[in-house]
Amino acid sequence: MRVLLALGGNAMTNADGRARPEDQIEAARVAMAAVADLLQHDVDVVVTHGNGPQVGNLLVKNELAAAVVPPVPLDWCGAQTQATLGFVLMDALDAELGRRGIDRRTATVVTRTVVDADDPGFARPTKPIGRFLSAEEAALLVEHGETWEDRGAKGWRRVVASPEPLRIVDAPAAQALVDAGFVVIANGGGGIPVVAEPDGSLHGVEAVIDKDLGAALLAGSVDADVLVIGTDVPHAVLHYGTPEARDVGVVTVAEMRAYAADGHFASGSMGPKVEAACRFVEQGGARAVITDLAHLADAVTGASGTVVVPN
Numbered sequence: 001m002r003v004l005l006a007l008g009g010n011a012m013t014n015a016d017g018r019a020r021p022e023d024q025i026e027a028a029r030v031a032m033a034a035v036a037d038l039l040q041h042d043v044d045v046v047v048t049h050g051n052g053p054q055v056g057n058l059l060v061k062n063e064l065a066a067a068v069v070p071p072v073p074l075d076w077c078g079a080q081t082q083a084t085l086g087f088v089l090m091d092a093l094d095a096e097l098g099r100r101g102i103d104r105r106t107a108t109v110v111t112r113t114v115v116d117a118d119d120p121g122f123a124r125p126t127k128p129i130g131r132f133l134s135a136e137e138a139a140l141l142v143e144h145g146e147t148w149e150d151r152g153a154k155g156w157r158r159v160v161a162s163p164e165p166l167r168i169v170d171a172p173a174a175q176a177l178v179d180a181g182f183v184v185i186a187n188g189g190g191g192i193p194v195v196a197e198p199d200g201s202l203h204g205v206e207a208v209i210d211k212d213l214g215a216a217l218l219a220g221s222v223d224a225d226v227l228v229i230g231t232d233v234p235h236a237v238l239h240y241g242t243p244e245a246r247d248v249g250v251v252t253v254a255e256m257r258a259y260a261a262d263g264h265f266a267s268g269s270m271g272p273k274v275e276a277a278c279r280f281v282e283q284g285g286a287r288a289v290i291t292d293l294a295h296l297a298d299a300v301t302g303a304s305g306t307v308v309v310p311n
């Protein structure tokens, strides 16, 4: 069985979301121990990951240092997060594999993902990145032209353009490495967004792709049987945050789409995970599971988490 595991921002840093290096290294250790468990049970794993906290932090560093160091655009920041997180995840996984005597090599693929230059997402920022601020702090940055959004209890967060991922340019490289036996990390942060010119050339654009939607696309490209979306909750929940809250267990894609249409899953958090799970199953995937890392081993067999299956 081949599993595409998408690690959310929550699985990549600690609860305060500040993304200090030591927090990211510790989160990677926990996540890669879960991956090693699967490898030990003969499950083939391809990993992708979010980059929201990290890419937002890099963007701020660029902006603060602009007077002395030439700033780089958001797509460059995205590429930098793929490299850094790939390196941290490979270090963690290599250490875990070494401890268990598992003879597997790891590789990270810098991955570009094509988007449409006319995607409506460029006109309407929706992707939350970086740290959370208070309403007063966010208001100052809005005055400087940034877009910030109230994200509830944790505070306000900057939002940037997030176009639909259409095609993963470097999927064949990821696939070749998978076929050669590598544990591959690819399409981090949903992929570096690029647009294709009529002559076929590509250039980066300033946006951050949703990593769950990117994961659904990657899963098809690397022939994954199962998509597992790893986050900080064991299930998607109906009537979330209310006394009527109810976990979703095994559910058909039609039922899940109906729940989504009824507004059960928040945009920018559970909403894209549910959309990605539905897309993967509609594309022919056996099942897509939304759960936390503690339930990963049972999730791949469909015995735990929210399990979306064909109709």
Ligand SMILES: Nc1ncnc2c1ncn2[C@@H]1O[C@H](COP(=O)(O)OP(=O)(O)O)[C@@H](O)[C@H]1O
Pocket (backbone or CB within 6 Å): 007, 008, 009, 010, 011, 050, 230, 231, 232, 233, 235, 236, 237, 238, 239, 240, 264, 265, 266, 268, 269, 270, 271
């Ligand atoms: N209906 C829902 N069921 C479960 N969680 C939900 C729901 N709606 C919103 N959420 C929130 O979605 C969060 C997971 O999404 P997100 O924070 O974007 O995860 P990640 O960073 O792991 O990708 C949960 O911590 C929860 O607070």
Ligand SMILES: NC(=O)OP(=O)(O)O
Pocket (backbone or CB within 6 Å): 007, 008, 009, 010, 049, 050, 051, 052, 053, 128, 188, 189, 190, 208, 209, 210, 211, 212
């Ligand atoms: N790119 C992306 O979706 O990152 P997060 O999962 O960290 O928000």
